[in-house]
Amino acid sequence: MIELKNIHSSYPDGTEALKRIDLTIQAGVKIALLGASGSGKSTLFHHLTGLMKPDEGTIFMNKELLTYKKKQLREWRKKIGFVMQNPDMQLFAPSVEEDVMYGPLQLGWSMNEAKKAAQDAMDKCGILPLRHKPPHALSMGEKKRAAIAGVAAMNPDVFILDEPEAGLDPANVKKLIALINDFHSRGKSVIVSTHHVDFAYEWAEEFIILDKGELVKHANSAVVFNEPLPNGLEVPWAFEIGRLTGTRPFTKKDAFRIFGELMSKM
Numbered sequence: 001m002i003e004l005k006n007i008h009s010s011y012p013d014g015t016e017a018l019k020r021i022d023l024t025i026q027a028g029v030k031i032a033l034l035g036a037s038g039s040g041k042s043t044l045f046h047h048l049t050g051l052m053k054p055d056e057g058t059i060f061m062n063k064e065l066l067t068y069k070k071k072q073l074r075e076w077r078k079k080i081g082f083v084m085q086n087p088d089m090q091l092f093a094p095s096v097e098e099d100v101m102y103g104p105l106q107l108g109w110s111m112n113e114a115k116k117a118a119q120d121a122m123d124k125c126g127i128l129p130l131r132h133k134p135p136h137a138l139s140m141g142e143k144k145r146a147a148i149a150g151v152a153a154m155n156p157d158v159f160i161l162d163e164p165e166a167g168l169d170p171a172n173v174k175k176l177i178a179l180i181n182d183f184h185s186r187g188k189s190v191i192v193s194t195h196h197v198d199f200a201y202e203w204a205e206e207f208i209i210l211d212k213g214e215l216v217k218h219a220n221s222a223v224v225f226n227e228p229l230p231n232g233l234e235v236p237w238a239f240e241i242g243r244l245t246g247t248r249p250f251t252k253k254d255a256f257r258i259f260g261e262l263m264s265k266m
């Protein structure tokens, strides 16, 4: 469990990116982090992973206070895996395979263990055929999948992904969902920031809404989407149809089923 208490964070130019954030993340949950561009999603992730230190406030994991000492940060990052928004910030090894193996080797795993974990993660991310390529020679979507594989291979307790589906084609979005659901099915927490509310609505159990650095809501879909949303966010279409028809919860699958039934009667 991760707890943020009164986190306030600003950048050196004075931008206040997070304002007095209180947040508790339980173990084993699927969370979507939503907010308009610039609302503070990436900054919040940088705090959860200890990459940024707040101006004020404290962070705890399993009741242990984050002190930002090197040794503790190393342990912290073993538990929390973070896929950054920009894969170029994450990939640096001469080949995809070496890149994906880097994390497990840093955790002290044997060469064989690291290789096995890397193969499995690359397979699940659909990049096994690209394993000998240098990361800079990959397309953006392939780089993204390589970065996701690199973090998945470390098998973190909390898996944080910053706009992971951006730039992926539908088949690879499906693979991504299968991968993160596999983590969730093993009792791990997965937190995903996204601009795709429809994807978030279908996937997540909890929703955190940020607006101009403030955490304005943290609840399930029935609560979050039933109230006015900040500018830049829209209600998922399936939720909207459910609201109009009085059928809740209403999913994309329900819509296709009803559409099929209507078509069959025509």
Ligand SMILES: Nc1ncnc2c1ncn2[C@@H]1O[C@H](COP(=O)(O)OP(=O)(O)OP(=O)(O)O)[C@@H](O)[C@H]1O
Pocket: 011, 012, 013, 015, 016, 017, 035, 036, 037, 038, 039, 040, 041, 042, 043, 044, 085
């Ligand atoms: N290095 C930086 N220096 C100064 N201000 C920054 C820096 N990085 C981000 N910001 C500002 O902090 C605020 C929050 O940015 P952040 O990247 O966390 O938003 P976001 O919700 O992740 O946006 P997006 O959806 O566009 O990725 C914005 O006002 C942004 O301009």
